[in-house]
Amino acid sequence: MSASIEIFAEDWMITAGMIGLTRLFDRTDISMTPLEEDVPNIMTSYSIHLTEKHIELFSARYIEWWIKESSVVRRDVGRMEWSKKKANGAYNKIITSQASDPNQLIDAQLLKDQNKVIKECAKAIRKIMNDQYKKVEKYFPNTDECNQLAQVIEQLNQVEDYQDAEQIEVSVLEYERIMATTFIEEKLTLNYVKAVILGIFFGQASxxxxxxxxxxxxxxxxxxxxxxxxxxxxxxxxxxxxxxxxxxxxxxxxxxxxxxxxxxxxxxxxxxxxxxxxxxxxxxxxxxxxxxxxxxxxxxxxxxxxxxxxxxxxxxxxxxxxxxxxxxxxxxxxxxxxxxxxxxxxxFCVPIGMVDYNRRLGNEHTEVNKRFFGIVMDNINFKGLVKLNNIYRLQRKRTNSWSESIIGLLGEMKHKAENIKSKNSYLFVEFHSEYQMKKTLLDYYHMPAYIATYLADSGYKLKDISDNRIRDLYLRKILQGHDPKRHIYELLRQMIRANFYEKELLSKSAHIAINARYHLSLAKKGELQLSVHDSQINEIYEEGVKLRRRFVFSRPFESNATNTEQSDYRASGRKKLEGIVYRLLNAVNAGDKQSFLDTTFRIYLSANTTGARRNANGTSSPPLGIPRIFVDIFQEEKLDFETIANTFIAALLGSEKRKIDKTKDTSEHMRDDELEQNFAHTEGEVEN
Incomplete structure (x- = not known):
């Protein structure tokens, strides 16, 4: 009789190893060699049942799994895809301009710019091919494949302009065919897996x-x-x-x-x-x-x-x-x-049972990408854990964003009729390790039931936060049980420095983040109706928008002392407003309610002057009243200070969506105050 042992899931490390073993012996994985009928199923509802037969097949299936999962050919072709699409886009621009009038010569500047793009794309693809060619030449120098690969690189080196653009597509296809040769793909994939993944877990063993x-x-x-x-x-x-x-x-x-x-x-x-x-x-x-x-x-x-x-x-x-x-x-x-x-x-199966991904560490000025490994834990049986982590792995493959994968995981579980509300909690574990430096960064993210319920029902809204880095940090802060207001503050600071078009995206992002923070604070207290005060938050936002329009319209652009020495510099309404917003942000960050209200009242006084109310057509707009909702800043019976203040600031820093006259210069280098001058008339119409 064959020896066997039953192993139960306990901590995350052992669970990851058990999940890895189930993936090695998964009969539904069509990419792997089919298992014989005499090989018993390894997974039970609460454990794995490891037998001699599984151990005898372990080594061959371990190597095969990594070759199928981390193919360098598939990885390289995927990396080339962006450059290939960019080159095709440049080629299409030239052809389209020529097709509009066959008798007219192609614009010289357009031709020069797009040919440069095509050449740079060919260079980027050639660099990827060259890196792999050196390895092929090292291990298989006298093979036909090595010579063919050298020829492909040489052909790609001859791409000079749009007439050679088709060679990029041909070269990528030929590269894929050559590198998919079994002995080349196996060698390079194994070396890649050992260096990038397994070495992190086991140093230089075996x-x-x-x-x-x-x-x-x-x-x-x-x-x-x-x-x-x-x-x-x-x-x-x-x-x-x-x-x-x-x-x-x-x-x-x-x-x-x-x-x-x-x-x-x-x-x-x-x-x-x-x-x-x-x-x-x-x-x-x-x-x-x-x-x-x-x-x-x-x-x-x-x-x-x-x-x-x-x-x-x-x-x-x-x-x-x-x-x-x-x-x-x-x-x-x-x-x-x-x-x-x-x-x-x-x-040794832990790397297979976890999900690997890149995570950005640092701030908006200095960032570095590190390879992390993650797993999801829950108080369900082992079979349910395997299913949960398979969904998590699939979500990670679909998106580069950690926050999107978490939200997608919970949404998928809800879609599959899993009763998330009955779950006690989720635990997300991730770590980064550097073997040579003897350094490991291990993070645990505990997700209570109220957060899981909220993200499953409304988490999709967080995907609209435009800054991926802040979105990930925002969710991590929530899962750590901390107030994410710091990252809302960072979004608002970004808005001040952003160009005209980015402000609208960031304003929407900040509005979403502020709403989510308030909803989670209610959910934590056991409230079921999370949207009970949404109308008031929207009211504050609309009041801020009205005030912003008044400022921008009253001072649509800058004026400088260029004509007479007596003229004074006059900042645009946008710049004046941004200067005031710095004071508001500092007051919110310090929790100084009195200073915030004092500055807000001064803004309203400035917006209600005769000059500020005058429209482009000579009429006057009615004065803006100070919203009564600001009284709640001291009482905090409904909305807390940060929610009111941050919503108001996000509205002040936003911008308007407008259809732009194509005859005017609206390039990314155009100054914000010039754009506001173009939109000044429509801003006045909106207010009236």
Whole structure:
């Protein structure tokens, strides 16, 4: 009878390894080699059922999964796609301009600019090809594929103008065909996976040694068998023997010494145990020896430990044996944290069970991309966890934004009729690790039921926050249980520096973020009607819009002292308003309600002067009244100070959507006050 063991999901690390094993033996994955009928299903509702058959197939399926999942050919062609589309766009612009009047020559400047774009796109694609060509030349220098790839790069080097644009498409297709050759794709993909993904988890253990970069797929499989599959198989058989002999209670001679003898020449722990077991007289003494004198695995219950949890086992969280002095189990320096070979095999599957993605760290001025790995946890059975993480993985593939993938995950669960409201919470775990620097950044994001419910019902609105970085930070702050007002403040600061067209997007983004913050504050208190005060928030926003229009229309553009020395500089209404908004933002940031109201009243006084009320057609607009809602700033019975103030500021900094006269210069280099001058008349019409 085949040996087997049942492993239950516990912490995120073990759960990720178990999910990884289920993906290796997923019968529905058509990209993998089909499993034979005699291979049992590995997943149950609450655990995985690991058998000898699974371990025997482990190494081959592990290598195959990574080759299919992380193909460098698919990755490179995807990277080339943007440049290819850009070159096609440039080509179409030239052809379209020529098609409008075949007898007319193509505009010289247009031709020059678009030819430059096409040439730069060809250069970008050629660089990607060159990087891979160097590797092909290193490992397969005398092959036909290497020579063909060199020819493709040379043909791409000859692209000079739009007449050669079709060569870009041809070269990419030819590159894809050549690089898809089995021995090339396998070699480069394995080296990429080891360097970019597996090295983060396991340093330079086993196949991750630099010397393995030149070895074949079969040699990688053999090494995995030696380092992972064979030791796990030994430990599984020993566990099965111990379990059976403890269960049957027979006095028949134990079969454990024979098993230890079988593996004693190749496995030192078994040799040490065999020496001790030979001195024992009965089957019961042997079982008692393993129960009382042999350390058990710290990860999988009941399995004798044969090695230690250290850096080569799981680099992000483990310590070397020398530095694990505070973890010595029974003062054993050789195995400070005892684990079994089965546990090590499980940990080796953690990268497969997690989702990898790039995350931007830093601020708007200095940012760096880091590779993170994530997993979602929930208080449901293991089968449900696998399903949940498969959806999360799919969402991550669809979008580069972490926040969008989280919102998409919850929306998908709701779409599949999962009762999110009955769930206690979600836990999102993500980490970044740098093996060489011995550094790991680990983040836990706890999602209470009220946040899960809100994001499932209304989270799609957050996707309209235009700044991806702020949107991600905003959601992370919510999941950490903190007030996201800091990121609303950052959005409002961006609006001051933004150009005319960006202001409208950022104004909408800030309005969405402010509403979401207020709704979540109500949900946290147990309120069910989250939109009860939305009309008041919208009222504040509309009042701010009216005030902005009055300012912009009264001073549509700047004037300078260019005609006479007596003339004074006169700022546009937009610039004057932005200067005042800085004071409002500082008051909100400091929580100074009195200063905010004082500045707001002064704005209204300025907007109600005779000059400010005069329209372009000579008529006067009615005075603007100060909204009564500002009284709530001190009472805070309905809306809190930050919600009122930030909504008002977002409206003051916004801009109007207008149809632009194509005869006028509305390029991105055009000054905001010039655009406002163009729109001044329509602004006056809107107010009237």
């Amino acid at each position: 196949i991750l040694q630099p010397s393995f970069n030149a070895k074949s797929k079969e040699e990688h499989i053999q090494q995995l068998n030696k380092d992972f599959a064979d030791p796990a198989l030994r430990d599984l058989q020993l566990y099965e023997r111990l379990h059976q002999e403890q269960e049957d209670g027979s006095t028949v001679e134990s079969t454990i010494p024979a098993l230890l003898q079988k593996y004693s020449d190749t496995h030192k722990p078994y040799k040490d145990w065999l020496r001790a077991v030979k001195k024992l007289n009965s089957r019961q003494d042997i079982l008692q020896y393993f129960d009382q004198h042999i350390s058990k695995c710290s990860i999988i219950e009941g399995v004798p430990a044969t090695q230690s949890y250290e850096e080569l086992t799981f680099s992000p969280l483990a310590l070397s044996k020398k530095k694990a002095v505070n973890f010595y189990w029974e003062f054993d320096k050789k195995n400070p944290i005892p684990i079994s070979a089965i546990a090590r095999l499980l940990l």
